[in-house]
Amino acid sequence: MRKACVFGSGGWGTALAQLCAFKGYDVAQWVREPEVAESVNRAHENPLFLPGVRLSERIAATMDEQEALRGSEIVLLVVPSQFLRSVVLRIRYLLPTGVPIVCCSKGIEKGSLELMSEVLQGELPGKYHPYLTFLSGPSFAGEVALGKPANVTVAGQSRQVRTAVQSMLGSPSFRIYTSADVVGVQVGGAVKNVIAIAVGACDGMGFGLSAQASLITRGLAEITRLAVAKGANPLTLSGHAGIGDLVLTCTGSLSRNRRVGYALGQGKPLAEVLGSTPMIAEGVETAHSVRDLARKLGVSMPISEEVARVLHEGGSVAEAARTLMERPLREELEEPERD
Missing domain, CATH: 3.40.50.720 (NAD(P)-binding Rossmann-like Domain)
Structure with a gap:
């Protein structure tokens, strides 16, 4: 047996x-x-x-x-x-x-x-x-x-x-x-929850599908940069543990992290959102860790930075969106400097 x-x-x-x-x-x-x-x-x-x-x-x-x-x-x-x-x-x-x-x-x-x-x-x-x-x-x-x-x-x-x-x-x-690639698979699975909160908030604010697609795209870039800084193979993030999990968590109606972001985008306080369900949205706590790890490793992760600010420092979703959209312009594939 x-x-x-x-x-x-x-x-x-x-x-x-x-x-x-x-x-x-x-x-x-x-x-x-x-x-x-x-x-x-x-x-x-x-x-x-x-x-x-x-x-x-x-x-x-x-x-x-x-x-x-x-x-x-x-x-x-x-x-x-x-x-x-x-x-x-x-x-x-x-x-x-x-x-x-x-x-x-x-x-x-x-x-x-x-x-x-x-x-x-x-x-x-x-x-x-x-x-x-x-x-x-x-x-x-x-x-x-x-x-x-x-x-x-x-x-x-x-x-x-x-x-x-x-x-x-x-x-x-x-x-x-x-x-x-133990590191790449884990980083993809962890950080996608943070990006999903951002995408949910974007939807909650009524910004539309174009903005959500952009967040997913730039979110994948952030995930890949952090994974590579930890020693991962960047190609891992093009697989199920990377883009696959990211797309599902950012777009699926069953995603807890997306739902948290959506509620925040509609103006609900975090305590109320988290108190409405016994289930844990991993991205809430992980956002803090991702931001701190990125700073420690010198990795630019502006979306994750803003999610952490909204969740843990009282920042507003509208302010976060404005900060991201008004960042200095640059080449898409250029390696960014640490903010």
């Missing part, structure tokens, strides 16, 4: 638990909320984070880390990026050895400004490092949970391990490409 462990009770964690069940695994889903555990186990639903989806009876929710991990052939970490370190500290001596560990969290940690790979490598014993992989790409939880087609990328240092993940999780409706 094959077993998979999924750490995370949110929509994406639940969707990946469903994916594992589709693949024939018995799934232990670790959750923090007692009401979620009860609902998953009794009603086979997660109405708090993934309403309207009937879950496989192969999924068993638990609040016990050791029970969740025991005997697992693959471990998926699907907790919000700002909580990944605290979760890993609790389970680092419980993790099974010699099995793939798939990090599905997208973000850059506040304070340390570390990617999720850097967090995991810093906290986990070395014996786990070869088994670390990172999943990213255009994939909405509700669609994946219903078995609708999606394509994603899994990155890892070991070809053998990332190929194993491709085989263990891939299916005709969930196509997985592999990559050795």
Whole structure:
């Protein structure tokens, strides 16, 4: 009997638990909320984070880390990026050895400004490092949970391990490409949430599709510059973990980050927007980290700078738009100077 462990009770964690069940695994889903555990186990639903989806009876929710991990052939970490370190500290001596560990969290940690790979490598014993992989790409939880087609990328240092993940999780409706570019895949998955907030705000202000297309285009340039500064291959950002995830998150009606931006563009205060849903929009906290990391590395990221200013410094969306449009003119492919 094959077993998979999924750490995370949110929509994406639940969707990946469903994916594992589709693949024939018995799934232990670790959750923090007692009401979620009860609902998953009794009603086979997660109405708090993934309403309207009937879950496989192969999924068993638990609040016990050791029970969740025991005997697992693959471990998926699907907790919000700002909580990944605290979760890993609790389970680092419980993790099974010699099995793939798939990090599905997208973000850059506040304070340390570390990617999720850097967090995991810093906290986990070395014996786990070869088994670390990172999943990213255009994939909405509700669609994946219903078995609708999606394509994603899994990155890892070991070809053998990332190929194993491709085989263990891939299916005709969930196509997985592999990559050795751990940094590029992560930067794409993290920063696209920040750009999606900008695009949503643009729509909320009624600026039109042309402006949104421009933000996506220049947003990709910012993502690529930061990824390259961290050592990534720029071509990675032309794949699913880059432009693919960016386009979906910026344009899809199911995008939490886009919805946050849209509400801000309509003049709603951030506290009200965030308080209206239990789901986390990763871009809100990541915006602060992206701005600080860009400054540290000397990378020009004007869109991300303005998003951080609006979210965390009380700046207005209208002022941010004006600042971006009135920047000095230059060649499109010219490497910009740090602002």
